[in-house]
Amino acid sequence: MATRRLPPLALLACASATGCSGWQSALDARGSGSRALEALFWPVTAALALVWLAVMLVLAAALLRRRRPVPAQAARRSEIAVWAATLATVLVITVLTVASHLTTRHISRAAADPLVIQVRGYQWWWQVTYPDSDGTGAVVTANEIHLPVGRQVRLELSSADVIHSFWVPSLTGKQDMIPGRDNQLTFVAETPGILRGQCAEFCGLQHAHMALLMVVEPPAEFEAWLAAQRQEAAPPAGPMLRDGQRIFEQRPCGACHRVRGTAAAGEIGPDLTHFASRGTLAAGVLPMTRGAIAAWIADPQTIKPGNNMPLVPLAPDELQAVSAWLASLR
Numbered sequence: 001m002a003t004r005r006l007p008p009l010a011l012l013a014c015a016s017a018t019g020c021s022g023w024q025s026a027l028d029a030r031g032s033g034s035r036a037l038e039a040l041f042w043p044v045t046a047a048l049a050l051v052w053l054a055v056m057l058v059l060a061a062a063l064l065r066r067r068r069p070v071p072a073q074a075a076r077r078s079e080i081a082v083w084a085a086t087l088a089t090v091l092v093i094t095v096l097t098v099a100s101h102l103t104t105r106h107i108s109r110a111a112a113d114p115l116v117i118q119v120r121g122y123q124w125w126w127q128v129t130y131p132d133s134d135g136t137g138a139v140v141t142a143n144e145i146h147l148p149v150g151r152q153v154r155l156e157l158s159s160a161d162v163i164h165s166f167w168v169p170s171l172t173g174k175q176d177m178i179p180g181r182d183n184q185l186t187f188v189a190e191t192p193g194i195l196r197g198q199c200a201e202f203c204g205l206q207h208a209h210m211a212l213l214m215v216v217e218p219p220a221e222f223e224a225w226l227a228a229q230r231q232e233a234a235p236p237a238g239p240m241l242r243d244g245q246r247i248f249e250q251r252p253c254g255a256c257h258r259v260r261g262t263a264a265a266g267e268i269g270p271d272l273t274h275f276a277s278r279g280t281l282a283a284g285v286l287p288m289t290r291g292a293i294a295a296w297i298a299d300p301q302t303i304k305p306g307n308n309m310p311l312v313p314l315a316p317d318e319l320q321a322v323s324a325w326l327a328s329l330r
């Protein structure tokens, strides 16, 4: 990822942390929201650093001064100093509060004709729906959100179970996903690339394994992706993939997962219609490889303990066929 020039204070801060750049950093803005927050962050940090420095200097001066009886004139001066400090405190707090309010207002401004994407939090994965806007059918996927660069996006956030929090630091601030309440986030992704997000509200055992990818693409690529996702799953090519599909439909898999174009129409787990087109498996826990798919099906509870997919016992050749078929769902 490209490094950009940062204010001198930022360099100081970065020296003590692992770094400010990367695909999951609020200090490496790639979206309108994060840019506004970054613009607020540095002045606030600078102002607070100055206040801290001033307090420390005064404290040091007070400690170094010899104790002696305070003459009346000095007492008067101290009184003035206390009043001045109080006034300065009120001033600093007021200015920062107003700046923070203006930034929040700027970030949550409604967009004209945004691309609407619904994101629903589940323990411990993300359901992503592109609603049917023009009669060509809705697209449902999981753990990966594709976006066109430069276009206003409105994410409609909800939760199926507990409180989660949607956070892609490089794009915008975080927003809670609360059962029974609809929240939203609007922003523009400014550069193509892949960014990482993470649930930011403790939501149970696998909270730390609830990641997602944001794939920011040029508009034409995004449209092509969306059109491909609208298709039903490709019919299985060859006997092994046919077996894989049949086993998936006949075993409990199909009761929890939907694969459009097959008999599997479950609603509990992620939609797997174009499963293998995603970059990761089980909300960022494993890379999308045939081996990882087989490992996941063979023992989901060791890989992600407590998650809502039970172990469904399969014979080795059945496991082979099912994972080969899933790997073909591009």
Ligand SMILES: [Cu+2]
Pocket: 164, 165, 199, 200, 201, 202, 203, 204, 207, 208, 210
């Ligand atoms: Cu969480």
